[in-house]
Amino acid sequence: MTSNDALAAALDSVADPISGKGLVASGRAAPPRMAEATASVILDVTGLSTAAREALEGAIKAALLTVPGVSAVRVAMTAEKKARRLIAVGSGKGGVGKSTVSANLAVALKRLGAKVGLIDADIYGPSQARLMATEGMRPEAEGQKMIPVPTSFGVPMLSMAHLVKPGQAIAWRGPMAGNALGQLVDAHWGEVDTLIVDLPPGTGDIQLSLIQKHKPKGAIIVSTPQDLALIDATRAIDLFNQSTVPIIGLVENMAGYECPHCHAISDPFGAGGGEAAAAAMGLPFLGRIPLEIAIRKASDAGTPPAAGGEAHAQPFLDIAGHLLGWLNPAPAQRF
Structure with missing residues (x-):
């Protein structure tokens, strides 16, 4: 035998x-x-x-x-499953922590009972494999479709990092990148009914492909409190507004730094800018995430803070709660 x-x-x-x-x-x-x-x-x-x-x-x-x-x-x-809801997580520029927010939002949703998966749609600069500790893993395939790789946090995921060698540059034009995105979205997601899609920064081909071909249920915008980041975030909001994709709300990341020695709060990127911008544009403000060394260290180590029970998980759990409320609104009471 x-x-x-x-x-x-x-x-x-x-x-x-x-x-x-x-x-x-x-x-x-x-x-x-x-x-x-x-x-x-x-x-x-x-x-x-x-x-x-x-x-x-x-x-x-x-x-x-x-x-x-x-x-x-x-x-x-x-498993065969009904159509899934795609939640796009975008930003107008890089460096605002969008990928960290996406990973932790997915993990927080899982902790709150959601059947959630994670797509790293940053085709040219994928980072979710590091954040979710799946570097070196390769997806299985069934027929012509990939099967997402498992994570230690109960959130299946797919990323271009699972398909290319570490550090390999992906020199693809827009149509090829769009096709790659389609393979990630159309994979065998099993029971997953909500997909968090971590978009690349900006308003380019990947964003347009997602909007036109895959029709997200809604979008979350991530920004720092800094005026420059908020200007760029406005462009991302405008893109989704033009395409009639609802904006679920805005997340303010890197909001306030507490000195570990004197516990004084400083604001290297400003304070309250994200909340003020959301109010000015008539958008829900989903919450703020502090600038914490512990969050950065945990992310680099592939252990999303949202997976733990410490205080660093709470901001992500709160944002996930807002998202679940938006996805599953309570029925109106009749009197």
Whole structure:
């Protein structure tokens, strides 16, 4: 028996919870693949409860680890799902912490019970693989579609960083970048019903492709309190307004720095500019995130602060709460 046959036989020894047949025989799973001592399985979880999926994943891992040469097992779950809501996170310029906000917003949404995924749409300068600790991972494929890579925070994600070598420059013209974005959006997202899309800075081809082809449900704008950043943020807001994509609100990042020694608050990028700009434009102000060394260190280490229970998570949880309220408004009361 070849190693592939042994893997398939081990997987088929696990019963499908619905049909009772082996997972391969029932079509619930494709034959496993083996690479560098890791067995990978694509599992269709359509119609299964969360408890049944977790039990099935455990049974698969236990079965495949009995095959000689297998030291690790990766299970990628897929399912048919209704149309997903895309939430664009944009900014008029780089360096305002948009990617950090996107990653933490996705993690915070997950903590609040949302079925959320994350797309790094910055095709030319992807950073989410570092922020979400998925550097070096490669997506599996089913048919012509990719299966998002898992993260330790329960948020599946896709990024160009998963498809190219670290540091490799992507010298693509607009149409190629737009096609790449389409592959990220149209991947097998399983049960995910909300996708956070971290856009590149500015108002270029990627933004236009997302708006025209994929029709976001809404957009969140990230800016620092600095006047120059707010001027650029206004351009991003104007782009979405022209395309009738609703602006969910504005987030003010790097707002206030507390000295760790004397605890005095200073404002290297100004104070209150984002909230004032939101008020002037008639937009909701979703919240402010302080300029904290701990947030920067955690982000560089691939441990989003929103995943923890410390105070640094709270601003992101508050913003996620605003977003969920916007997505799922309470019904009007009748008197």
